[in-house]
Amino acid sequence: MRVISAAEVEGALDWDSLVERLRQAFRRGAEVPVRHHHDLGASGGPEGTLLLMPAWQAGRHIGVKIVTVFPDNAERALPAVMGAYLLLDGNSGAPRALIDGPMLTLKRTAAASALASSYLSQPDCERLLMVGTGALAPHLIMAHASVRPICNVLVWGRSPEKAA
Numbered sequence: 086m087r088v089i090s091a092a093e094v095e096g097a098l099d100w101d102s103l104v105e106r107l108r109q110a111f112r113r114g115a116e117v118p119v120r121h122h123h124d125l126g127a128s129g130g131p132e133g134t135l136l137l138m139p140a141w142q143a144g145r146h147i148g149v150k151i152v153t154v155f156p157d158n159a160e161r162a163l164p165a166v167m168g169a170y171l172l173l174d175g176n177s178g179a180p181r182a183l184i185d186g187p188m189l190t191l192k193r194t195a196a197a198s199a200l201a202s203s204y205l206s207q208p209d210c211e212r213l214l215m216v217g218t219g220a221l222a223p224h225l226i227m228a229h230a231s232v233r234p235i236c237n238v239l240v241w242g243r244s245p246e247k248a249a
Contacts, residue, residue: 086180091188100231103196104203111200115142125153132156136168147173150186191224199228211236218242 168186
C-alpha cells in the first residue's frame with residue numbers, strides 16, 4: 086500500500102487537470118452514503134468526534150475519509166482536526182493508498198468550488214472576492230484562477246495580517 090504525503094498530494098496535479106478530473110468523476114457518479122458521526126467522549130474518553138465518509142464507484146474504487154475532531158488538541162500543540170483517506174481496490178477491496186487527509190480536502194474542496202464557478206460565473210470574470218483568510222483561501226484563489234482569467238482578488242477577513 087502506498088502512503089501519499091501532503092507534499093505529494095499538493096504537487097500531484099495542476100489546478101486545470103484537477104478540476105477536469107473532478108468534472109469527469111462527477112459525471113461518472115459514485116455511491117456516497119450519509120457520513121457516519123460518532124461521539125467519542127460519550128464512552129468516557131476525551132471529548133472528540135470520529136467522522137467516516139465512504140464513497141465508491143462500482144468495480145473501480147472504494148474510499149473512506151476518516152476524520153477526527155478533538156477540540157482540546159490545542160493544549161497538546163496538535164491540530165483540532167486530523168484525518169486520512171483510505172483508497173481501496175473496487176474489485177478486490179485490497180488497500181491501495183493511504184492519503185494525507187487535510188491536503189486532499191483542501192485540494193478537492195477548492196477544485197469543486199472552481200468547477201462550480203466554471204458553470205455559474207461569467208466566462209470573462211476577472212475579479213474574485215475571497216471571503217475568509219484560512220487555510221483554504223489560497224487554494225480557492227488558485228483553483229478559481231484556473232477556470233477564469235482572474236487578475237484582481239479582493240480579500241475580506243477578520244484578520245488583516247492573514248490576508249496579506
